[in-house]
Amino acid sequence: PIPTGRRSGGYPPALWDFDTIQSLNTEYKGERHMRREEDLIGQVREMLVHEVEDPTPQLEFIDDLHKLGISCHFENEILQILKSIYLNQNYKRDLYSTSLAFRLLRQYGFILPQEVFDCFKNEEGTDFKPSFGRDIKGLLQLYEASFLSRKGEETLQLAREFATKILQKEVDEREFATKMEFPSHWTVQMPNARPFIDAYRRRPDMNPVVLELAILDTNIVQAQFQEELKETSRWWESTGIVQELPFVRDRIVEGYFWTIGVTQRREHGYERIMTAKVIALVTCLDDIYDVYGTIEELQLFTSTIQRWDLESMKQLPTYMQVSFLALHNFVTEVAYDTLKKKGYNSTPYLRKTWVDLVESYIKEATWYYNGYKPSMQEYLNNAWISVGSMAILNHLFFRFTNERMHKYRDMNRVSSNIVRLADDMGTSLAEVERGDVPKAIQCYMNETNASEEEAREYVRRVIQEEWEKLNTELMRDDDDDDDFTLSKYYCEVVANLTRMAQFIYQDGSDGFGMKDSKVNRLLKETLIERYE
Ligand SMILES: CC1(C)[C@@H]2CC[C@@]1(C)NC2
Ligand SMILES: [Mg+2]
Ligand SMILES: [Mg+2]
Ligand SMILES: [Mg+2]
Secondary structure, eight states, X not given: OOOOSOOOOOOOOOSSOHHHHHTOOOSTTSHHHHHHHHHHHHHHHHHHHSOOSSOHHHHHHHHHHHHTTOGGGGHHHHHHHHHHHHHHTXXXXXXXXXXXXXXXXXXXXXXXXXXXXXXXXXXXXXXXXXGGGGOHHHHHHHHHHHTTOOTTOHHHHHHHHHHHHHHHHHHHHHOOSSSSOOOGGGOOSGGGXXXXXXXXXXXXXXXXXXXXXXXXXXXXXXXXXXXXXXXHHHHHHHHTHHXXXXXXXXXXXXXXXXXXXXXXXXXXXHHHHHHHHHHHHHHHHHHIIIIIOOHHHHHHHHHHHHHTOGGXXXXXXXXXXXXXXXXXXXXXXXXXXXXXXXXXXXXXXXXXXXXXXXXXXXXXXXXXXXXXXXOHHHHHHHHHHHTSHHHHHHHHHHHHOOSOGXXXXXXXXXXXXXXXXXXXXXXXXXXXXXXXXXXXXXHHHXXXXXXXXXXXXXXXXXXXXXXXXXXXXXXXXXXXXXXXXOOHHHHHHHHHHHHHHHHHTGGGOOTTSOSOOHHHHHHIIIIISOOO
């Protein structure tokens, strides 16, 4: 189908206009709140480090602090506790405690071997003993622990199958809970904190000091996020993109929301604002290539960006001049800040990131223009770039590490595969309906004659396999390569970007779409509304 004339993405206007964003306010900036928070942190720290012979309650406490969104205040204490459990191997040997210890230790970088589960298997080692099928509490933790598997860890594969089979039967028979819980290893921390606080406050074992700290902290951190969102919104307004390119998605709040899951450490405000700008520019370019540009204009635009020179701009229509100049200014600004902070010039790498992105866009636009239907693999070989996650990761890379980039090549690609697949699971029906290159689900259906549900099932399986590759990369520690160190902050960001994509596109919601989805409700709770 050759697009004739201009199309529009049919995107609804922004939910929050500039003045609404700038008027956001909260009382939680006051000094007295900070003092109260420090006092509560001190009390909770006492509880946490209190020596106990059985570490299981400590592990459960650490898990709660993480899900409440306040573990960042106790990072050193948590690492000390987990290190001591790792060295002393003094966790209890029941299925529940072993699974809980296994998951938390691996999540914090203490790689417990999968053999710790051998004592729960039958003599031949071919499966878990059926008797453990009655220990639902232990099975739930075993299910969670199985998502920390690396490539080739068969026992963990067995654990996932064993636990899933029995738990699924429980769900079907007893109709309790909804579908299988989303594994906590795939769950992003910050955007999920408030729902967890809601659940925690109703628990019989709820600790009132911990609850007060969690509520105060979520309100205090919201005040910080609001200031960062206002700065991002002033930048977005100053680019004039919304005026000059009315067909582009005006979603600066949603774009900023992504960043509180990706770069969640309180001190990384600059990185959140920078990432929100990357997301806004990626989305703007995506709409130019997907919706508005004619193929001739897109070819001109692509070559201007490849040359990255302001001279060749005059050949472009105005809307493309505006977006190129906004992009050029942004890259210059970030490169300048990084030069000042880290002492080296990242410009060539950042430029290449944007060139790679638009080259992946022009490829999709050409496929669409020619009505070409790529195979799943051919599509994905291009679409891990066109989803835009590499634009985010490459800008953050220079903020968090001095390492050589090639060490992260594999984890970057695996993370981007998952971001792309999650994005397509959420948005491709609307995109294909509006007119766009066939996405992962459609490619698989074209290639195999599968139904849409079978294609979705296949994509879910690929995401699971990709996570195993991601775990393998994140837990790598090449002993023979002495200068092999991975940047902890950068690895966190790669894992959290992956989790945030699965969060935004969960239940097939279309992320940026303005449906009153669970995601938009959580966005309002986390960024806009005070927590009572
Ligand atoms: C990279 C992004 C976060 C940006 C918004 C959604 C996403 C996945 N595609 C563009
Ligand atoms: Mg698009
Ligand atoms: Mg696109
Ligand atoms: Mg999409």
